[in-house]
Amino acid sequence: MTDPARSFLRIRGLCKAFAAPGGTTVALNGVDLDIERGSFVSIVGPSGCGKSTLLQIMAGLVAPTSGAVFLEGRKVETPPPSVIYVFQQYTRSLFPWKTVERNVAFGLESRESLSRQAIAARTQELIGLVKLTGFEQHYPWQLSGGMQQRVAIARALACRPAVLLMDEPFSAVDALTRVGLQELVRSLWRELGLTVVFVTHDVDEGVYLSTRVVALTRAPGAVAADLPIELPHPRNQITTRELPQYLDYRGRLLAQLFADEGLVAAEPA
Amino acid sequence: MSDTAGPERAALAAPAGKPTRRRAPLWQSRWLGVGFIAALLVLWEIAAASGMMPAMSFPRMSAILVTWWDLIISGELLGELGPSLWRMFAGYFIGVALRVLVGLLMGYVRFFYSLLEPITEVLRPIPSPAYLPIVILFLGIDDQMKIFMIAFASFFPVLLNTYSGVRSVDPVQLQTARTFGVAGWKLLWQIVLPASSPYIFTGMRVSLAVALIVMVISEMVAASSGIGYFILSAQRGFKIREMFAGVLTLAALGYVLNRLFLVIENRVLAWHYGYTQQQRN
Numbered sequence: 001m002t003d004p005a006r007s008f009l010r011i012r013g014l015c016k017a018f019a020a021p022g023g024t025t026v027a028l029n030g031v032d033l034d035i036e037r038g039s040f041v042s043i044v045g046p047s048g049c050g051k052s053t054l055l056q057i058m059a060g061l062v063a064p065t066s067g068a069v070f071l072e073g074r075k076v077e078t079p080p081p082s083v084i085y086v087f088q089q090y091t092r093s094l095f096p097w098k099t100v101e102r103n104v105a106f107g108l109e110s111r112e113s114l115s116r117q118a119i120a121a122r123t124q125e126l127i128g129l130v131k132l133t134g135f136e137q138h139y140p141w142q143l144s145g146g147m148q149q150r151v152a153i154a155r156a157l158a159c160r161p162a163v164l165l166m167d168e169p170f171s172a173v174d175a176l177t178r179v180g181l182q183e184l185v186r187s188l189w190r191e192l193g194l195t196v197v198f199v200t201h202d203v204d205e206g207v208y209l210s211t212r213v214v215a216l217t218r219a220p221g222a223v224a225a226d227l228p229i230e231l232p233h234p235r236n237q238i239t240t241r242e243l244p245q246y247l248d249y250r251g252r253l254l255a256q257l258f259a260d261e262g263l264v265a266a267e268p269a
Numbered sequence: 270m271s272d273t274a275g276p277e278r279a280a281l282a283a284p285a286g287k288p289t290r291r292r293a294p295l296w297q298s299r300w301l302g303v304g305f306i307a308a309l310l311v312l313w314e315i316a317a318a319s320g321m322m323p324a325m326s327f328p329r330m331s332a333i334l335v336t337w338w339d340l341i342i343s344g345e346l347l348g349e350l351g352p353s354l355w356r357m358f359a360g361y362f363i364g365v366a367l368r369v370l371v372g373l374l375m376g377y378v379r380f381f382y383s384l385l386e387p388i389t390e391v392l393r394p395i396p397s398p399a400y401l402p403i404v405i406l407f408l409g410i411d412d413q414m415k416i417f418m419i420a421f422a423s424f425f426p427v428l429l430n431t432y433s434g435v436r437s438v439d440p441v442q443l444q445t446a447r448t449f450g451v452a453g454w455k456l457l458w459q460i461v462l463p464a465s466s467p468y469i470f471t472g473m474r475v476s477l478a479v480a481l482i483v484m485v486i487s488e489m490v491a492a493s494s495g496i497g498y499f500i501l502s503a504q505r506g507f508k509i510r511e512m513f514a515g516v517l518t519l520a521a522l523g524y525v526l527n528r529l530f531l532v533i534e535n536r537v538l539a540w541h542y543g544y545t546q547q548q549r550n
Contacts, residue, residue, distance in 0.1 A: 061444055085448040092441040096544035097463045107449040110459070139540055141547040159449070 008037035008195060009058070009163065013067035016053050027053045029220035030067070035197065037162075040189055042198045042206030044253065045216035045224075046261055051199045052088075054221065055165050058197065059085040071163070084161040088168040090148045094140040100127065100151050101136040107159040126154040130184065146177035150184065157188065163195045171201070179237055182209060186235065203257065207231075207249045208241060215256050225256045328510045337514035346499075346518055353484055353495040356412055360419025361480040365473055368424050369431055369462075372472075376435025376465070377457055389428055397422035397479070398486050410491035415484065422483040427472030434468025435461055467541045470534050477530060481523055496522075 011033040017024045027050035035041050043051045056062040058069050060079040069076040071083065079085075084107070087093035094103050105123045108114055114122070127133055130150040140148050149169055156164060166185070170178045186209055189196050200206050206213045207229055215225040229249055231240055240246055258264070295301065310330050316322050317329040340346040374381040401418060408414040438461055446452075446460045462469075488497025500515035535542075 059448055061447060079448050079450060081450055083448075085444070087441055087445060089441055091548070092439050093445045095442065095445075095460070095463070097466075097540040110446075110449055110451045110455060139543060141540075141544045 007034035008072060009033075009035035009197075010070040010073075011035075011054075011058070011067070012070070014054065014057060014064050014069065015066045016050065016057065016062070017065045026220035028057075028064075029222050031216075031221065031223060033214065033223065035195065037195055038193055039212055040186075040196045040198065040210045041212045041214060042200055042210040043214050043216060044200055044203055044206045044257070045221060046218050046257065047201055049216045049219050050221035051216055052167050054216075055085070055167050055197060055199050059083055059165050061085060081159075082162040084156040084159065084164055086152055086156050086164060086166045086169050088171060090145070090152045090169075090172070091141070093152055094148060094155075096139065096141055098139075099136065100132060100138050100140060100143070103140060103151055104154045104158055106155055122158055126158045129157070129188070130154040144177070145173045146181060149173065149181060153185070153188070157192070161194070163197070164189075166196065166198045168199055168201065170205070178205075183237070185209070190233070203250055203253045204241070207246060207253065208235065208237070213249070213253060215253055218260050224260060225253060227253065325507075326509055328513070333510050333513045333517070336510040337517055340511065340514050346496075346514070349494060349496050349499040349515075350518065350522070352412070353488065353497065356415040356487075356495070357419055357480050357484040359412075360416040360484070361423055361476065363416065364420035364423035364480070365476060367420070368428050368472070368476070369469055372428050372431025372469075373435055373457055373461060373465075375428075376432045377461060382432070389425065393425045393428075397483050398490075401487060401490055405491060414491070415487040418487045419480045419483045423476035423480045427475050430472035430475070431465065431469050434465030434472075437468065438464040467538055470538060474527075474530055474534070477526060478523075481519075481526070485519065 011031055014028050014031040015026070016028040017026045031054060043054065045051050053062060057064050058076065060069075060076045060083065063077070071080055074080075076083075095106065098106065101123055104126055105119050108119045108122055124133075124136075127136060130153055132147060132150055132154065135143065135147070140151055143151070152169075169185075170181050173181065182205065185196070185198075188194065198206070198209060203213075210229050212229055213225075213227050214223055215227075216222065217224040227249055231243065231245060231249075314330045317324065317327050337346075371381070371385065375385055376382070397418065400421075404414050404418055404421075408417055442460055442464060443456070446456050451459060484495075485497035485500075488495035489501045492498040496515055496518060500512055500519075503509070503511035503515060
């Protein structure tokens, strides 16, 4: 599907087993993926299929049992500077003792040798980009869930990553806030030329956001379906979701997941 | 994404602070306890005046207060308090700094935990006055000895507190730091230390009380100045009112120190109270 020679992020034979009471649990069982630069890839699958584990291995936060991840040909073993992981639990991932401003500046302060003014300017720019101007001196826990996740996104983008790995980032916010965050991430992806790998359990979200959706099987996770999403850009939360192709992608992915779960799509007559 | 100003502003939690409490009636308020103290003092006065208690060792409260006031005005009490406070704070801060450092290392590096945990368990139960004679043997009876005693005593009882603070740091916070390339000493300093500061402060409060106790004891055993020395020598010289005045001074000192500590704690840990309150909602 993707030409491996042009592959930006290459995943080969990835397996991960965890020690569990009474033996080992296999979370991932031989995952191969090639992700192009600039693509927006969603990974969907039933809960517990190892999607988060896959993402954490890509981030260099967890070591695989076997197999490897290569970023631009280099093996990922520790967190690469150009890859930032955005956690699902923003309330736990943001530092509660730091203000919004200090949280956003965190990556810049620790990673780059920038002057104080340059850090302040970049921080201000990012806070503006996620529309949180005026909340610099607030603490994250004083903000709503959607605003907190925007702080986390600004913090991630401040150090200009090439790859953003997002682990179910919007699963803890309400439906309307989620629409706003989806639009924000899509516009940032288009403006900044990011490569995004987005883990979600929501097929609709995956199809709407992405240029490609990968479905994993129930644990131990392996690739069950791999669909390029050829929907036109820019997308629209209402009209795009009414397109026949959109419904077709959605139907095929849901059928795959339902079959995997042993669910039937229709009620018996 | 143009909705920032509207509903989300309204969703802002109240700024950090204590939850508003309904005013309690007098018999449930703090004034009840203050009144009780006043009543006990009056009872003391009556008991002493009526001769129910031996006047020699039980002077009137009013006489004690007058003596106390005279000692404050003459500067005699403050002169004794100066060296005491110097010893206490020197010992306390050395003890706290070392404890935080060792606690962080124990929580962060398994090697240090395995190395130091058993000796901590052996030394911790020894009441600090018990090793006073040993310390006098090595350090004499000067300030060094007292500072060492205070540092040592405020070191052990709460070392494991810091350790469990470090162990309780949220793994998501550590992983977040790692994805931003923060590791090693930087991780310890920037994440582990602030994240475990609520535990460290609890330990520091316990240590403060211990430091006060050990300060008084070490001054009673061997000193030529200080509030502990003052109390004991007043008693030996049958200056009973002065003795009680010294004890009242310690009560006031303990109260002020604890208040001061709470003020600092509320400032430094304001984020913690706000955060935990929001987590509960």
